[in-house]
Amino acid sequence: MQDGEIGILDLLRLKGFDATRRVKFVRHQDARVDVHDFLRRGWLGAYQSYQGRPVFDKADALVVFVGVGGTRARLEGVYDVVGCQPWAGEPDLPPGMPSGSWAGGSKFHYVLRRIEGFAELENRVVVDWGSGTLAWVQWAKNKRVIEILPAGQLLRVFTDYLGFTLTRSELEYLCRDPEANKEWRARLSAVAGVYLILATTTGAQYVGSAHGADGLWGRWAEYARNGHGGNKLLRELVDEDVAYPDAFSYSILQILPRTATRNEVLNWERLYKEKLGSRAVGLNAN
Numbered sequence: 001m002q003d004g005e006i007g008i009l010d011l012l013r014l015k016g017f018d019a020t021r022r023v024k025f026v027r028h029q030d031a032r033v034d035v036h037d038f039l040r041r042g043w044l045g046a047y048q049s050y051q052g053r054p055v056f057d058k059a060d061a062l063v064v065f066v067g068v069g070g071t072r073a074r075l076e077g078v079y080d081v082v083g084c085q086p087w088a089g090e091p092d093l094p095p096g097m098p099s100g101s102w103a104g105g106s107k108f109h110y111v112l113r114r115i116e117g118f119a120e121l122e123n124r125v126v127v128d129w130g131s132g133t134l135a136w137v138q139w140a141k142n143k144r145v146i147e148i149l150p151a152g153q154l155l156r157v158f159t160d161y162l163g164f165t166l167t168r169s170e171l172e173y174l175c176r177d178p179e180a181n182k183e184w185r186a187r188l189s190a191v192a193g194v195y196l197i198l199a200t201t202t203g204a205q206y207v208g209s210a211h212g213a214d215g216l217w218g219r220w221a222e223y224a225r226n227g228h229g230g231n232k233l234l235r236e237l238v239d240e241d242v243a244y245p246d247a248f249s250y251s252i253l254q255i256l257p258r259t260a261t262r263n264e265v266l267n268w269e270r271l272y273k274e275k276l277g278s279r280a281v282g283l284n285a286n
Contacts, residue, residue, distance in 0.1 A: 005144050005145070006144075006145050007142030007143060007144060007145060008063070008075065008125065008127050008142065008143050008144075008145055009140065009141075009142040010142065010145075011121060011125060011145060012063070012078065012118065012121070015117055015118050015120070015121065016117055017078065017115075017118070018061075019140070021060040021061050022058060022059050022060045022061070022139075023059065023060065023061045023062070023063060023139070023140035024056060024059040024061075024062050024063075024137055024138065024139055024140060025062075025063050025065065025137070025138045025139070025140050025141075025143070026048065026056075026062050026063070026064045026065065026136065026137050027065045027066070027067055027073045027129055027133070027136045027137075028044070028047075028048065028064070028065070028066050028067065028076070028136070029066070029067030029133070029136065030102060032100060032101050032102045033047070033098075033100060033102050034167060035047070035066055035067075036066065036156055036170070037167055037169055037170065038097075039066060039076065039123075040169055040170075040173060041096075041097070041169070042094070043093075043094060043097045044064075044066075044076065045112065045114075046091070046093050046094055046097060047097075047102070048064065048110075048112065049091075049109060049110045049111070049112055050087065050091040050103060050106040050108070050109055050110075051106065051107070051108045051110065052105035052106060052107050052108075053107070053108070054084070054108055055137045056081055056084070056110050056112075056137070057084065059081050060080070060081060061078065061079060061080055061081060061115070062078070062079045062081060062112065063075070063078050063140060064076045064077050064078070064079060065127065065129070067129075067133070068126065068156050068157045069156060069157050069159050070159075071128055071129045071130060071131065071133055072126050072127070072128065072129070072146070072147075072157065073126065073127050073128075073129045073143075074123060074124075074125065074126050074127075074149070075118075075121055075122055075123070075124070075125040075126075075127070076122060076123065077114050077115075077118065077122050078114070078115045078118050079112040079113060079114055079115060080112070080113045080115055081110060081111075081112060082110075082111040082112065082113050083110070083111045084108055084109065084110045084111070085108070085109050085111075086107065086108060086109075087106050087107055087108055087109040088106075088107070089106075090103060090104075090106075091103045091106050091109070123149070124148050124149045124150070124151060125145055125147075125148055125149075126145070126146055126147040126148070126149060126157075127143040127144060127145055127146060128143060128144045128146050129143065130143065150179070150180050150182070151180065157183070158183045158184050158187050161187070161191065161193075161252050161255045162251075162252055162253075162255075164251065164252075165198075165249050165250065165251040166249065166250045166251070167249055168227075168245050168246045168247070168248050168249070168250075169246070171220060171223060171224045171250055172224050174224070175220070175221045175224035175225070176224070185217055188215060188216040188217035188220065189214050189215045189216070189217040189218070190215060190258060191215050191216060191255045191256065191257070191258055192209070192210055192211040192212070192215050192216070192255075192256040192257065192258050192260050192265050193209065193210060193215070193216050193252055193253070193254055193255040193256050193265075194207065194208070194209045194252070194253045194254040194256075194265070194268050194269050194272050195207070195208055195209070195210065195216065195219075195220070195250060195251065195252050195253060196250070196251050196252075196253050196272075196276075197223070197234070197248050197249070197250055197283070198248065198249045198250075198251070199237065199244070199247055199248060199283065200247045200248070200249055201243055201247045204281070204282050204283050205276055205278045205282040205283060206231065206233070206234060206278060206282060206283035206284055207253070207269060207272045207273045207276060207278045207282070207284055208229070208231070208269065209265045209266060209268065209269035210265070211256075211258070211260060211261075211262055211265040212258075213258075215258050216252065220250065223245070223248075223250070226238075227244065227245030227248070228245065231283075231285075232285045233283045233284070233285050234283060237283065253272050254268050254272065256268065
């Protein structure tokens with residue numbers, strides 16, 4: 001690090017962390033699961049305690065991060081490595097937590113205990129993980145702190161309009177705590193556009209559009225509130241199937257200036273309905 005920069009170990013020491021112990025840094029970013037959703041649902045602890053290899057061996061403590069795009073990683077918490085035991089078969093998971101392919105090769109179960117006293121830093125401090133992002137477990141070194149987020153921000157950092165898909169729980173969280181996610185609110189409020197709602201259990205698609213003063217933010221806030229946004233087929237799906245709206249995901253197909261007229265936006269919406277066939281086999285009624 002350069003002069004004047006602060007490292008994550010410096011911040012942790014200020015809160016009483018003993019950096020002389022054998023410490024490993026962990027960065028969770030997994031294409032098989034949505035680790036951000038696991039974090040919000042309280043499942044990250046169970047997820048990280050089952051491993052296919054003895055990756056936490058010889059460590060006294062873990063400093064755990066979640067990847068938030070590029071080489072950025074946000075501090076999740078600090079843990080004592082209490083013990084480890086061999087494991088065979090499916091992990092013992094909390095109710096409702098999916099296992100999936102990540103859990104199939106579990107051979108070790110680590111007992112990890114969160115160390116209290118770091119709440120002011122958890123889910124707020126963002127570090128530069130460096131070029132070795134594939135090395136998701138490393139012996140600790142003083143990684144550079146690049147940002148301290150507002151308290152309560154658990155959604156990933158906004159990077160690009162077309163580069164994300166939100167789960168239902170993410171959308172609810174985003175609209176429930178907009179002050180902690182000001183960047184998302186500002187970006188989504190700044191544009192009109194055409195969006196896609198995917199019924200992830202069936203693959204059925206709904207194409208919609210947003211325009212006006214609050215842009216995409218205003219429209220998506222309605223979906224966060226009631227799950228269907230007043231749309232006929234979405235309402236029927238939500239009313240008939242208890243799996244919805246939790247099985248919906250949300251993404252943007254096209255962004256437009258917020259000054260675009262209603263007709264301009266609707267013309268783009270019609271184009272995407274034709275391209276995706278969402279009237280014939282999807283969830284668009286018109």
